[in-house]
Amino acid sequence: MSETIRLAHGLGGRLSQELLDQVIVPALSATPDHAPTLDAAVLLDLEGPVVVSTDSFTVTPRFFPGGDIGKLAVCGTINDLAMMGGEPRYFTLSLILEEGLPLEELRRIMNSIGETARRAGVQVVTGDTKVVEKGAVDGLYLNTTGLGTRRFGPVGPEQIRAGDVILISGTIADHGAAILNAREKLGFSQTLESDCAPLWELAAAVAKAAGSHLHALRDPTRGGLSATLNELARDSGLELVIEEAALPIRPEVAAFLEILGLDPLPIANEGKCLLWVAAEAVPASLQALRQHPLGRQAAIIGRVEKGAKRGRVILETQIGTRRVLEMPLEPGLPRIC
Amino acid sequence: MAEIPYRSKELVSELAHALQEAAQGLPPLSLMHVCGTHEHEISRHALRQLLPKNVKVVAGPGCPVCITPASAIATAIKFATLNPPPILCTYGDIVRVPIGRGSLWQTKSRGAEVRVIYGPRDAVRMAEENPDRPVVFFSIGFETTAAPVASLLAAALPKNFLIYCCHRYVPAAVEALAADAESPISGYLLPGHASVISGYQAYAFLPERYQKPAAVAGFEPVDILAGILSLVRQIQQRRPTVANCYPRAVKPEGNRQAQQILEQVFDRSDAAWRGIGILPGTGLELREPFRRWSALAHYGLEEEAEDDILPGCSCHLIMTGRRQPSECGLFGKACTPENPKGPCMVGGEGTCRAHYLYPEPEDV
Numbered sequence: 220m221s222e223t224i225r226l227a228h229g230l231g232g233r234l235s236q237e238l239l240d241q242v243i244v245p246a247l248s249a250t251p252d253h254a255p256t257l258d259a260a261v262l263l264d265l266e267g268p269v270v271v272s273t274d275s276f277t278v279t280p281r282f283f284p285g286g287d288i289g290k291l292a293v294c295g296t297i298n299d300l301a302m303m304g305g306e307p308r309y310f311t312l313s314l315i316l317e318e319g320l321p322l323e324e325l326r327r328i329m330n331s332i333g334e335t336a337r338r339a340g341v342q343v344v345t346g347d348t349k350v351v352e353k354g355a356v357d358g359l360y361l362n363t364t365g366l367g368t369r370r371f372g373p374v375g376p377e378q379i380r381a382g383d384v385i386l387i388s389g390t391i392a393d394h395g396a397a398i399l400n401a402r403e404k405l406g407f408s409q410t411l412e413s414d415c416a417p418l419w420e421l422a423a424a425v426a427k428a429a430g431s432h433l434h435a436l437r438d439p440t441r442g443g444l445s446a447t448l449n450e451l452a453r454d455s456g457l458e459l460v461i462e463e464a465a466l467p468i469r470p471e472v473a474a475f476l477e478i479l480g481l482d483p484l485p486i487a488n489e490g491k492c493l494l495w496v497a498a499e500a501v502p503a504s505l506q507a508l509r510q511h512p513l514g515r516q517a518a519i520i521g522r523v524e525k526g527a528k529r530g531r532v533i534l535e536t537q538i539g540t541r542r543v544l545e546m547p548l549e550p551g552l553p554r555i556c
Numbered sequence: 557m558a559e560i561p562y563r564s565k566e567l568v569s570e571l572a573h574a575l576q577e578a579a580q581g582l583p584p585l586s587l588m589h590v591c592g593t594h595e596h597e598i599s600r601h602a603l604r605q606l607l608p609k610n611v612k613v614v615a616g617p618g619c620p621v622c623i624t625p626a627s628a629i630a631t632a633i634k635f636a637t638l639n640p641p642p643i644l645c646t647y648g649d650i651v652r653v654p655i656g657r658g659s660l661w662q663t664k665s666r667g668a669e670v671r672v673i674y675g676p677r678d679a680v681r682m683a684e685e686n687p688d689r690p691v692v693f694f695s696i697g698f699e700t701t702a703a704p705v706a707s708l709l710a711a712a713l714p715k716n717f718l719i720y721c722c723h724r725y726v727p728a729a730v731e732a733l734a735a736d737a738e739s740p741i742s743g744y745l746l747p748g749h750a751s752v753i754s755g756y757q758a759y760a761f762l763p764e765r766y767q768k769p770a771a772v773a774g775f776e777p778v779d780i781l782a783g784i785l786s787l788v789r790q791i792q793q794r795r796p797t798v799a800n801c802y803p804r805a806v807k808p809e810g811n812r813q814a815q816q817i818l819e820q821v822f823d824r825s826d827a828a829w830r831g832i833g834i835l836p837g838t839g840l841e842l843r844e845p846f847r848r849w850s851a852l853a854h855y856g857l858e859e860e861a862e863d864d865i866l867p868g869c870s871c872h873l874i875m876t877g878r879r880q881p882s883e884c885g886l887f888g889k890a891c892t893p894e895n896p897k898g899p900c901m902v903g904g905e906g907t908c909r910a911h912y913l914y915p916e917p918e919d920v
Contacts, residue, residue, distance in 0.1 A: 464565070480904070482600070528917075533917060536601050536602055537563050537565065538563055538565055538568040538601055538603075538777045539568065540602035540603065540605040540606060541602060541605065541917055542599075542600075542602040542914050542915065542916050543914075543915045543916070543917055545912075545913060545915065548893045548894070
């Protein structure tokens with residue numbers, strides 16, 4: 220087999236079959252019912268209500284401390300379902316490959332997809348591969364659609380109430396800082412690692428502990444806390460008040476961003492979630508979060524108020540003043556997911 | 557958030573309290589800082605909320621991107637569109653600053669080779685990597701950036717390297733502002749970074765000639781409040797001086813080595829500040845042996861003419877503390893960071909951008 224991807228790998232002929240048989244299928248450990256080689260799959264055992272989500276992944280660099288584009292795609296898909304109360308079961312996988320992509324790199328990415336999916340108990344059921352001319356994409360892009368069954372909820376901005384407490388499952392800005400350091404070759408310590416992780420188990424644990432008191436969950440990815448909090452403030456029509464001093468952040472991430480003059484609030488995570496919980500369920504929720512390996516540093520970071528002005532986020536700064544936390548302006552970090 | 561001593565809530569609260577006491581009974585005071593980073597940090601931490609009602613801190617012409625005259629940007633556009641074109645390299649923020657004929661960004665989108673760099677060494681590297689083409693470095697900034705540029709020019713450079721210099725010297729600009737008999741400013745918060753180079757003695761004229769208090773301040777909330785407190789106390793005690801509230805970085809005499817190299821490479825001249833006009837002694841012109849790197853001389857060009865202020869824009873008033881961003885008719889409406897109409901909305905040090913990005917709630 221050739222060492223790089225050629226246009227013929229996407230034309231449906233012998234080379235396409237080789238790519239499937241030797242690289243893609245083995246990595247995904249297909250079962251006879253759901254072979255990812257098929258153009259469509261019939262899901263006999265997917266109970267309703269069905270939660271569905273679709274996403275594309277274009278991150279550069281494709282490999283970074285703490286993960287790669289494959290792991291990111293699986294985790295991102297799982298997390299989008301989990302934030303709606305969906306237990307992830309199946310996903311589809313489309314690959315758009317650039318002519319000339321080293322085969323070894325594709326193999327590593329496919330193995331990472333397979334490994335992350337196996338650990339999270341989700342399965343690829345159908346997929347597609349296209350190859351485009353050199354320069355038409357940057358290496359490879361992935362598209363996934365996730366399917367799952369809603370196990371708790373409804374959760375979402377419309378469930379948020381004044382008086383709710385806002386929690387976060389761990390430290391902020393890890394993914395964005397790691398990508399920035401890796402991409403710009405800034406040469407800061409390799410301990411800057413993406414937090415890329417699947418959040419279904421964690422979300423399910425909190426839902427079990429808080430029951431119907433869990434009102435909303437959201438993972439702060441692109442645009443970080445600034446974007447996610449503003450979206451939820453707008454969609455709930457309430458005012459969110461965040462305490463800057465309560466935001467957990469790894470010291471190395473804080474120092475890295477400080478040196479670059481960047482505010483951590485608009486910087487992305489890929490393995491954290493914000494939770495809106497009724498006050499009476501806060502102790503149980505925090506305990507459930509902290510008992511999970513991905514939630515050890517969970518913290519209370521704010522509260523929901525009726526507010527003088529609907530749909531805005533107020534930041535209580537670490538020095539005790541108040542300002543409006545705005546949506547991030549321009550994309551400071553292109554293609555982080 | 558990580559605990560940073562210069563952001564300690566307790567220290568901040570003590571300083572704010574002392575400030576309230578010191579300002580009691582004083583008339584309304586307008587204090588001016590001349591540093592874009594001061595404005596950014598004051599806005600980011602919403603420090604104005606802690607000031608006594610009679611103490612106002614306004615932004616002066618402290619953002620190097622904002623004060624670069626439109627004629628300089630027009631001239632840089634001219635370089636980028638010469639035939640055959642050189643590679644024009646400069647900093648990211650100046651590329652997006654709008655002038656009447658567009659911006660360097662627009663020039664780039666029409667095919668000109670405009671490259672963004674992070675520091676002067678990148679420009680030299682670009683010349684080394686493209687030995688067959690002239691590389692014009694459009695170099696802006698105060699003495700903080702002029703000093704490393706001077707040291708580059710004094711060393712060996714590739715033959716195809718050219719520079720178009722628009723550096724400005726802060727102490728002379730502060731003197732020009734203070735000399736204005738109608739100036740409403742009661743004291744000056746001096747820039748921490750620029751003063752590392754010039755030293756704070758460079759501002760001795762403020763108390764001596766103009767009886768104005770001055771204080772050098774760093775950039776953390778505690779540093780900035782300490783500087784403001786010093787100014788208010790100097791006013792209260794009627795003993796103007798130049799206080800050093802940033803002693804961990806700034807020395808009275810500054811950085812002698814940096815001053816020497818500046819002196820060796822540049823001659824001081826009268827120079828334009830965008831929308832403000834010509835300020836005496838604020839320009840840094842290449843001296844004779846170094847003029848061989850001058851892009852203007854190389855191409856035999858004069859600086860282009862261009863209006864500084866577009867219709868409706870208040871940047872010139874905002875940069876001299878005579879108007880607040882919220883008092884400009886364009887602010888947040890026709891002029892936003894995504895679509896700036898004036899220079900103060902563009903860069904990280906621009907006053908309008910800081911006010912747009914970090915608004916204080918009306919109902920604090």
